Amino acid sequence: MRTRVVIVGAGPAGLLLSHLLDRAGVDSVLLETRSPQYVLGRIRAGVLESSSVDLLTEVGLGERLAREGDEHRGIYLQWTEGQDTERHHLDFVDHVGRSVWVYGQTELTKDLMAAREAAGRQAHYEVADVALHDVASERPSVTFTDRNGRRQRVEADAVAGCDGFHGPSRAAVPTSVRRTWERVYPYAWLGVLADVAPSTDELVYAWHPEGFALHSMRSATVSRLYLQVAPDEDVAQWSDDRVWDALATRLGHGRNGWSLEQGPITEKSVLPMRSHVATPMRHGRLFLAGDAAHIVPPTGAKGLNLAIADVALLARALTALLVDGSPALVGSYSEDALRRVWRCTHFSWWMTTMLHTVPADRGDDFDARLQLSQLRWVTSSHAGAAGLAENYAGLPIGF
């Protein structure tokens, strides 16, 4: 097979890239190890920044998002000390004039798959043995075994590595030029999906001496809730009753006239937390985008948005190269994308370390005092609130 761009991985980064290239008249072939049903069934991110929403709307993917998504002006930040729970609303629109949208990654994936199907572009699901070849040359190729067991080769002008944290693309950048930075956090999130109407109008980020909790939502009838747990936590130890008890305690059920509504839990999983950045994001004609190049802890709701921002830049760069013959944007892709990646990496780390309790190994609660001081500052100072709001609602793509 021959195409202009082989896209490895059909998560949000790969699917959106194929859509953007298609609109620019650039042919692509998409390869994915999983089945479409499996990809659609993965419960992951749910918050879209304003620039992600603007981009999706601009490229014809905003219709269902506008109809079924939920615009949020901000978030609540909350902390509990002794018998007192303080909850403050932080209004992004007031502070920086931008909002965020709650729209599940599964819904966005559905829209992206439908767009690809409508465009009649090739996608190979359930492939195996994916290997990248000659990526430093102008004629790279990718080999794979298709779902019928046939070996295939796709030759292209460029390869987009959109295959997430565990895919093969990142390793195709030689170790002599690759550099990585990593922080593994001493906690994880236990996430549950519950068939119950959200108990709040906007997300609640709660600091609690027993650990962080987040009240989030996917729709008017589905809540998404998280609890800070140990990184090696066994999900089997968490019965539904134990989950609801911990959420009630940490989110402050019964305090200040607020109550947490409960419902059937339909999904339960543990999500480890790490920050990881691999550079460069381009090597020859191989371009990394999304989780293939970087991972952030989910506290700042950045993973999906970073994937979207990467492929917005990449589609522009590949179009300039393959349609107009101009290599400048391809040359600066890694540098351009990494500016935003590091900003979001810092913000995600900042939110994470502000909100998660750490074991006091020195016999005092120094970290907790700093966290509470930071929370008070962010919720009482315009400058503090505006900094959080600007980063959470998202900087422009191309920042």
Ligand SMILES: Cc1cc2nc3c(=O)[nH]c(=O)nc-3n(C[C@H](O)[C@H](O)[C@H](O)COP(=O)(O)OP(=O)(O)OC[C@H]3O[C@@H](n4cnc5c(N)ncnc54)[C@H](O)[C@@H]3O)c2cc1C
């Ligand atoms: C469990 C979980 C929960 C998360 N929750 C949140 C959240 O609450 N908020 C938030 O902002 N972010 C969250 N994230 C992060 C967010 O979902 C990701 O940042 C986002 O999915 C990145 O999109 P992507 O397309 O780059 O990568 P992915 O979505 O990982 O897609 C990569 C694709 O490549 C495919 N692939 C892998 N190997 C190969 C191969 N060899 N050949 C072909 N295809 C391959 C994979 O099957 C996958 O479909 C979560 C992530 C996980 C894992």
